[in-house]
Amino acid sequence: MKFFRMTNQREVILEEIGRYKGHPTADLLYERIKKKLPHISLATVYRNLEILSEVGKIRKLEISGRQKRFDRELKEHNHIYCLQCHRIDNIHMVSEQMLASGSEKEIGYKISGCRIEFFGICPECQRKNKPQKQNESADSHVTCKLNTRQREVLAALESYTTPCTGKDIAAMTSLEAAQVSCQLASLKKKGLVASPARWKYKITKAGKDAL
């Protein structure tokens, strides 16, 4: 049997998937991981995602769309997929009842699992679709006066489960650490981010709504 070695690269990959709320693709993970391990190769990311999912540490999704996606969530759940922006969210429901429905016998397959994939339009895209007229107009009074940098910082925070430091955010975005902390201060004053611990920031409900 092959021996599995927990290398530094694998730890970072695993940690990065864990930090990420959604179902990231290999290349997105690669972009993020590169910030920490600048010399890592895309092939290493791909290989390890494959191996980690074989070992059962992560889960590989082969869902709609061109790219495979990965997540850390190991308990059974299904997915819902936005036809418009291609984001994927989790959806929890029993799937066992269907397995028991006698269809297994009916068609002769030995069923080992089931994946349910809903598709539709996610809340965010629904919101985007509604107001079609205000495109040419002011465009700023709706979204609580967020500038590009603030939006970028907020978006980065939004995609993470764990609280981040300013440095983390700088690594995820194109911004410098100084720029980030400046935006964080202003966002905090508006109540769009909270700081559960010194130097640690997370997005608030209001922050999510503002996005």
Place this chain on the structure above:
Amino acid sequence: MKFFRMTNQREVILEEIGRYKGHPTADLLYERIKKKLPHISLATVYRNLEILSEVGKIRKLEISGRQKRFDRELKEHNHIYCLQCHRIDNIHMVSEQMLASGSEKEIGYKISGCRIEFFGICPECQRKNKPQKQNESADSHVTCKLNTRQREVLAALESYTTPCTGKDIAAMTSLEAAQVSCQLASLKKKGLVASPARWKYKITKAGKDAL
């Protein structure tokens, strides 16, 4: 609005999908269609599969595996996928009940559909897996003494919904028309194929079992 022109190529593509029982991939269809339209381009096949599915004449499946698959079946159904040989079969069951289960509200998505994908081992692969020892031995007494050509003819027939002529089969396989009719005669004698009309052949239950 764009005008949709039913060209000869599109008719042939549509007909070929209709003739095919499974969920063929673009390149498989291309191989088959080339027999009838030797000058058709793979790009044309791809483009038209896309267009035909937009127009609603066929359905595009984005299921597990690398390639997209297409089928003509327009009423709602779900799929089951063999992890081993990658074949895909239909499975009929109600999916509406899940849509009503309140999860729509729960996550804010506007759900427009749902795809359920079971996976497991298909009957054929199960059969292949069982007898592991007889690999070196005679290898012929089990399968009702089918030779390679007969097997090829039978497999071609098996994949079609409509009765085929010998010429059809010759086109699908690597065999000459004369070779095909010779094999058909012998298969008919064994009861593995039936001839519902003069020059038309279809596979029988016994034929499927023999495969």
Place this chain on the structure above:
DNA sequence: CCTTGACATAGTAATTATTACTAATTATTT
């Protein structure tokens, strides 16, 4: 009937996501 313009086509190039390969490096076992 002949031109005009939208739609289609074959053939090919380009792209995207992923996998395979290779030589060098690192860890584990003997």
Place this chain on the structure above:
DNA sequence: AAATAATTAGTAATAATTACTATGTCAAGG
């Protein structure tokens, strides 16, 4: 420490699909 095995970065190769381009076809309006 030497031998062996696993892993890596970097790059080449592959598979499926899409984009591009020049040419061709068809149907309608002058």
